[in-house]
Amino acid sequence: MVRKIATLLAITVACALGVTGCSKDPMKWDLVNITGIMEPLAFSLTDDHGQAVTQDDYRGKVALLYFGYTHCPDVCPTTLARLSQALSTMGSDADKVRVLFVTVDPKRDTADLLKTYTDSFGPQFVGLRTDDLDRLKAFNKRYRVTFGYGKPDADGNYEVSHSSAVFIFDQQGKARLIAEATDDVPAIAHDLKQLVSGN
């Protein structure tokens, strides 16, 4: 009996040591690490060429998910510009990354407009949209974010509130990092390089 308990104890200790040994993350991340916290990438939308796409079309790439809209006055262009600058420091590795810009204003953001907009930031930028607002809301909800429309002014222009964060997924589509509006280019570049080089 005593020996049994001793063996059990030894196994427990060994397991505990083993687990902590494995779970120790050798990588240092500059951005917020969300590994194991958020849902993997999954969607069914239309890209800026009018093609139906899902998460599987971006398997093998590091995917950066961002919810925005092309009429966005400040947050979206500055965020996308920071991503673009980070990618420009990565050389040929930049092609292993895709920035998925999901419009939360599909009424104004046609596929053509999305294409012109995302192309201006670089070849890795893809515009995604759906006219189905319920689907768009469900996709936002999956990442626990929301969007809302402001009142239109005299010219019919309106603001859209949306998430300011970039959700970063690895090559297998697992949620790994969040880049916030306050994270700078070197931090984003550092973590993207680390993620691309396979971890």
Add this chain to the structure above:
Amino acid sequence: MFETVFSFLLPWEFSPTVLVLCAGSALIYLRGLVRGRGRTDAPGFWRNTAFAIGLVSMYAFLQTHLDYLSQHMFWIHRLQHLVLHHLGPFLIVMSAPQVTMRLGAPEWLRRYVLAPVWRNPVTQAGYRLLQNPVIAPVLFTGLIIFWLTPSIHFTAMLSLPRYNVMNWSMAIDGLLFWWLIVGPEHQAGLRFLGYGRRMLLLWAIMLPQIGIGAYIALTSKLLYSVYGVCGRAWPIEPMTDQGIGGLITWIPASMMSVVAALVVLARWRRSERADEPAGTPGAVLVEAPSR
């Protein structure tokens, strides 16, 4: 208009557990009311109202669009926890629903579920541990500090399982704590907690809440950037949002201690008066904190 109200009342993230527990409690209580009609210990208007407001407010913050707003606005999140941890449980406990609910609970539920679970030594040990007069206030403020730690708050708002654990822990701890302080004075399975000690416990949870609330309200640092990540429910300055949230943590939350202290004080005086004719005026002082 009707549609807006209706969609507001629908669950944002449906939880069968919350529905079963809340609807079940309400039904048991109503059944108890019907069966206990005419009894001298049947609750009156105020106790019924307190129970109803407590239960409905907790349900509303867990299962209507208030839950959505709580996920996308810091100050509404603080309001949510004020209801789940303080106001809702306090009102439910103050309504002393145990007599009515015992009457209303179906025989099978009492005999085959509640009684065996309650008599289980693990339940008993756990209950005594959580209701220990030192552990209870530490747990009460500890949970507030834990979930308001910026890095922990960040992941709690992003992960649905963690978000649920957060809200459940607040609601359960709220019920346990207020049950200990303003619940039945002599409780099954617990030693009598003196009135003076109850006051001391209330004071012990008030000070940290004032500290945390004031810090959140007055700091110039943005502590909870996760609401920017999730997108706020409507446009509001992040610092304004944080300031209001801090004030809610600071003032109404700590005021609850004052309200509860008044209740304890009233019971203390009543018990002294009840004791006097019996000729044992010193009996109450035995439990006073000065000892």
